Amino acid sequence: MKTLIIDDEQSNVENLSNLIREYCPRLTLVGTANNVSQALQQIAAQQPDLLLLDIHMGKETGFDLLRLLPTKDFEVIFVTAFNEYGIDAIKFAAVDYLLKPVDIAELVLAVNKAEEKIATKQTAQQLNFLLNHLKSTGTAPAKIALPQLHEIRYVSVSDIIRCEADNSYTHFFLSSFEKILVSKSLKEYAEMLTSAGFLRTHQSHLVNKIFIKSWIKEDGGMLLLNNGDKIPVSRPNKTAVQAALNHDRPLNFTRGFNI
Incomplete structure (x- = not known):
């Protein structure tokens, strides 16, 4: 080259x-x-x-x-x-x-x-x-690029329900019921998506706050999502997750990057 x-x-x-x-x-x-x-x-x-x-x-x-x-x-x-x-x-x-x-x-x-x-x-x-x-001064991106083996998918951040670690890979679960596997670690996406309202609930789980339905008081605490998924909340992350859920200021998903 x-x-x-x-x-x-x-x-x-x-x-x-x-x-x-x-x-x-x-x-x-x-x-x-x-x-x-x-x-x-x-x-x-x-x-x-x-x-x-x-x-x-x-x-x-x-x-x-x-x-x-x-x-x-x-x-x-x-x-x-x-x-x-x-x-x-x-x-x-x-x-x-x-x-x-x-x-x-x-x-x-x-x-x-x-x-x-x-x-x-x-x-x-x-x-x-x-x-x-x-071009944008907004803090929350409208879309994110997810590189796959033969293509790069451009996904609306507001369509991502949750992310789940799979060793050095990350599974993205979308509101369209699609599942996308990306060869990057969950840690990288946790750093990127925190400003967009995602919560790191567990070493293996990252959740979009807008899809959280309720807190379940079992097994130390779990989140019930709108699609029925139950996501564990680890003890080290429990206080931060509860504080974020109790925060009364709504997240702004309209001030994204212009795509």
Whole structure:
């Protein structure tokens, strides 16, 4: 894959270049850029398959670059600090990212995934989904991207009844009675969906608050959902769950990202 590194700090460019040469032999580094203007020129000249794209570049961002491109026929791996602007949108769009300093194993994994995604030609849809997320100032997303083996599903958050862990996988149970299996851990989705009104009731369970019907006083406490499912509440999570259920301020699901 023809690869372009875009980062405003030359030390980061050199570090990534060295890692690619040593650990990612299937990548061919065709150029680097330190700002949006240089990146636009390099993309036009080199037609890369993959961008390793920094988010924060002085007064510019990697998102600024993507907005200026009418077509996005390449894969993107963002390189970022965890608390930077846009990281939540990146997660909801299921776009890959690497944290600085870059871990070798995570780099190799992200590159392998990029190769698979290029074959499915879904990159442009994911990036447009991401950019739409970033247009909104709302705290609760309207949709979330759920990557599966051969496709990426875009699901309304308000249609998710609950999530259940299955080792390193997560099952999503939807109001349409559909069940979707995603190869990411429940912990990742718990971090993403808390702001959308989801409650972590148990190590293996995450529940959308709007589907909770009642609290059942059995086996230490369980939640009865509108679809009849009974979800356990672990002792460590009991106080937080009860406090959330007793909170009288309604959740706002209308201030989502514009899709």
